[in-house]
Amino acid sequence: MARYLGGLLALLFAASICGAVTIPGPVSDAHRSAASELFGDSFSSLEDAYEALRVFEILGVGNKPDVSATTCKQVVENLGSSSPVKDLFYALKVNGILKCKVNADVFKDIAVRLKATVNDASTLVDMYYSIGSLVLIKDQASDVDVLLADADGTFHSIKALSQSDGRWRYSSDNPESSTFAAGLALEALAGVISLASSEIDLSRVNTVKNDILKLFDSIEKYDDGTFYFDEKFVGGREHQGSLYTTSSVVRGLTTFASAISGKINLPGDKILGLAKFFLGIGIPVTLCTSDFFLWCRISIPLVLSLPETVYSLSKKDQLKVRVNTVLGSAAPPLTVKLVRAFRPDAKDSAVFENKELQYDKSNGIHVLEVFPGNVDVGTYVFVFEIVLHDSAGEKVFATGGQIHVPIYVTGIIEVSNAEIAGLDSDLGSVETQKKLDLAGNVVVELSANHLQKLHFSFQLTTPHGHAFKPHQAFFKLKHETNHEHIFVIGNTGKKFEIVLDFLGLVEKFYYLSGRYDIELTVGDAVMENSFLRPLGHVDLELPEAPEKASRLPPLPVDPYSRYGPKAEIAHIFRAPEKRPPQNLSLTFLSLTLLPFIGFLVGLLRLGVNFKNFPSSAAPATYAILFHLGIAAVLFLYVLFWLKLDLFTTLKTVGLLGAFLMFVGHRILSHLASTSSKLKSA
């Protein structure tokens, strides 16, 4: 429901995109493309469709045939079925734009239904939709009977919902009153008047007029004279904001004013303030034409606007002023007077006074050909006044009195006499002095220690030869480590100078010696040649930091160096042990075999024999087995070296050991008994 003013809201969108802020210009292609982009091709509901189509219509965006086909289908469906009043209302509204083919009988059916609804309706919203729909049917199908039999009664039942402060309630059992509802009620009342079969009682209309005046008492105000309506109580409903509320009231007011005969006496300043509200948000005045159409009957505000508020002395810009009615149409013959101009910091002393602007018929703007000679660069407030040629017009048009417009006059500032010097602290004697041409690219190289001073000065003059004080005059020293120190350059008269006494600054410089780059920044809003210029560098020698000195503040981390791949790491493996060459090992192997060979040769030389070997069968077998066992154990050792592991070896050694014990015991006891027998014998 509340979005029924969506068309207007969409204008807000369309308007807010035009570049010029002070006063929007006429509708441009930018608005159209923006609107197409905003609404797209398909609409989720008829309400959306109405909003979109209305904006397309106002902006002159060509009807898209595919859109109208699908939407018309939706419209016909809605009108045919017993859909809610709200849907009917929007269906009729869309039909008003698209002119879909709807059967006249359908209108008749709906009209009957709506009339019943009007009589039964208890809430304001229902009445608003049903009466609004009837008005729409009246416009779209003239042969349908839509006149209300009991217009007086309907009028009364709507009026019954009004409150003493001019606001309305949504329904009789809801005590909350709303400004938004007042707008709806006024529109509904206007509808009742136009649908009335007989004249409405004039006294009733007059009470509504009084309500409107009361409603205007609750209007809210900004400091700059802008008036708007706002909802005081926001309970339960979606908060609509001041734009919805104001547009609802204004729309209700204009429809009501058009429906009744006679004029509503509303205060002119408030009307102008309301106009300012819409314009301030940026609704192009040309777009509002149809919505505000009948508002003219109340009073037409004239709007003074400047296409530009920044003027360049160097380009010799002309001061241009455009005056329109709030509807965007041309203003009546009038003269724009520049009453006076002053600087914001010296309100009492006017720079110049009483200039009349020339009217340029071809462009429809008022022009001040040249600025008076005494206008220098700077910010000014220009006070304009609109004087109507026709004194009778003053009743028709609201001019808004004196209009204050801030103006920037820019120009090129001359920079001269720049000097940089190193001073000896004690005597103040100049050690090194260099003249600088700030327009060129010359840089200086200085060196200083903490007992010296740095002196820098320059002059700024306006095109008119006055001293100029810029907003921004910074002297920056930047250390190699990116620590920056900024000084504001003060001025004495025309001359800007700064003296840096390094002795007092060592603490501030964190005792950081080294190269400092010097940068000078001079800038101002009215200075066309603002600049940032490196002046060179100074090598500072500062004393060592004492222990208690404050630590350097951390610098922000460079995001690009923080990330990125790390250096690869490869493991360094332990180097294998150094080994002798293989031949050497083999040589030593053969050497280790020599003693064995020597042993064998020695045995042969000694003349060993095996005469003691048992001759009987059993001990001989044991002896053979015993020696085979020993050989097996030794061979096992060889196997152990070649392939076996410790466990297999020990197991086998255990078995062989037991076997050896047995056979060894047999043979050794046999040998021992033989030898003892031999001894005893």
Place this chain on the structure above:
Amino acid sequence: MSKLIFIFLFLAFIPLLCTSFTPERPSDRRVLVLLDDFAVKSSHSLFFNSLKSRGFDLHFHLADDPKIALQRYGQYLYDALILFSPTVERFGGSVDAAAILDFVDSGHDLIVAADTNASDLIREIATECGVDFDEDPAAMVVDHSGYAASATEGDHTLIASDDFIKSDVILGSKKIEAPILFQGIGHSLNPTNRLVLKALSASPSAFSANPKSKLTSPPSLTGSSISLVSVIQARNNARILVSGSLSMFSNRFFRSGVQKAGSPTKHEKSGNEQFFTELSKWVFHERGHLKALQLQHHKVGESSEPSIYRINDDLEFSVEIFEWSGTSWEPYVADDVQVQFYMMSPYVLKTLSTNGKGRYFTSFKVPDVYGVFQFKVEYEKLGYTSLSLSKQIPVRPFRHNEYERFIPAAYPYYGAAFSMMAGFFVFTAVHLYNK
């Protein structure tokens, strides 16, 4: 009856559950937008529409609406939050600065737009994110050299900036040609916060001060240390965008032409729309969100993963990395993904090669140090979510029988032992049977 209600509730929540944020679909879906005034919904509709057209479900509320809540029954109702309410002193409902920070701490995304006269609440939230707005409430960023030429704005607070962060993942691969219009307050980054980045910085001639009053002391923020728009990626990959200007997002700035002072080129359209469309893609995880799968390793020549490695084994390592494109997972291609073989400190750190289809691989030799190692992929790149994967694997020394058996240098010792044994054998026989 209660059963019926339960079933009904369950059914009602099914779509919610399906569309919400999951690790498999990291883009945000449900976005809460808090406004100072519903007019912002219309005046900034291009920005909101671009979000809607990308499938986001925007819920608009006034910032002081008493019914707003970020979570219910311990479940967050939204995946992201847009604070377009620079002047709000207190949020409605149970939402406060701590609740918003908790929201971020649980991995959700945030867009904050401040403006001149930003409230302490907004400043506090920004400070917690590592962004310090200029404390002077009347201060604005002024740039007398880099302003946007305009016939109606003479105080040089409308800035045309083109000092972007150099990152394709944050700002998209298409270069932003036109400068960005900015009008609002500047901020500096907390130098101790390593996560916050300047997405758009001011020019060296800019400063932050009240444009209407005379400067007596040096402004607290000057030059390119002023950040106009900052982005933060928290350690939990929650992303935050902080802007010092709400009007930057507006239709007016999106659509107005721009000409930087001193530059001859006039752009038909400012770069704001492209800038914020791309930036919001990043913030809402439509780009730069990585996932890693299939961290695998095995010995060279084998295919199954062993439970343990021996020192000096040769192994092959591979991992798959994909990037979320907003609709699907695409293979991620880069040449700086690294793997660490790590035990207390990295023993091996190697850059992985890629096959261009998301698979990254390398091979290396296990160090000759035994212990419990980890394969670690710690990938941090400007603008991307960080990947931190690890897989533990023990490394053992040689078994006793795995050492070298036939060492030529030891042959003399073996020879000595065996000749000794042979001698012993001969000696036993000789000793027993000699007569």
